[in-house]
Amino acid sequence: xxxxxxxxxxxxxxxxxxxxxxxxxxxxxxxxxxxxxxxxxxxxxxxxxxxxxxxxxxxxxxxxxxxxxxxxxxxxxxxxxxxxxxxxxxxxxxxxxxxxxxxxxxxxxxxxxxxxxxxxxxxxxxxxxxxxxxxxxxxxxxxxxxxxxxxxxxxxxxxxxxxxxxxxxxxxxx
Numbered sequence: 001x002x003x004x005x006x007x008x009x010x011x012x013x014x015x016x017x018x019x020x021x022x023x024x025x026x027x028x029x030x031x032x033x034x035x036x037x038x039x040x041x042x043x044x045x046x047x048x049x050x051x052x053x054x055x056x057x058x059x060x061x062x063x064x065x066x067x068x069x070x071x072x073x074x075x076x077x078x079x080x081x082x083x084x085x086x087x088x089x090x091x092x093x094x095x096x097x098x099x100x101x102x103x104x105x106x107x108x109x110x111x112x113x114x115x116x117x118x119x120x121x122x123x124x125x126x127x128x129x130x131x132x133x134x135x136x137x138x139x140x141x142x143x144x145x146x147x148x149x150x151x152x153x154x155x156x157x158x159x160x161x162x163x164x165x166x167x168x169x170x171x172x173x174x
Contacts, residue, residue: 002051002081003135005029005058006072008128009088011118012095018088019060026056033060044075051079065126073133085128085137086164092122138164 007015019031030050032043063069076083099114
């Protein structure tokens with residue numbers, strides 16, 4: 001069955017890096033990113049197109065609270081596809097460091113202005129839970145994502161990918 005994989009995390013948590021790597025590793029997944037498309041509505045339209053063409057979709061946006069995530073849960077139900085969630089649980093200090101270092105971000109979430117955006121998002125952020133309607137919620141800690149291998153090769157450690165696949169396949173079906 002087709003699925004939507006919803007990423008959740010603050011700015012600078014690595015959602016785009018993760019989603020780009022995921023799509024390279026799993027070609028049936030197509031990435032939908034609000035920074036690229038401009039609005040959530042445009043993301044919904046693109047998701048519908050990809051699902052109608054038989055692809056799975058990974059949603060690359062902050063999805064920082066329950067109401068933000070509900071849009072995608074409702075869309076998955078409407079399209080009759082699974083929806084799983086991966087929460088990139090990254091310390092705010094790490095996200096700040098990344099935002100201060102980056103340049104050329106499509107929405108300019110970089111530098112000191114980017115840190116202000118991060119702090120605003122962080123104050124409104126609520127962790128996702130299974131109770132929201134996801135088939136499964138996977139919490140990925142910083143230690144599972146950041147290794148020397150990750151930094152040098154722009155990839156996710158193989159054991160982390162294997163763990164994610166195992167957890168997604170074991171997820172209960174409702």
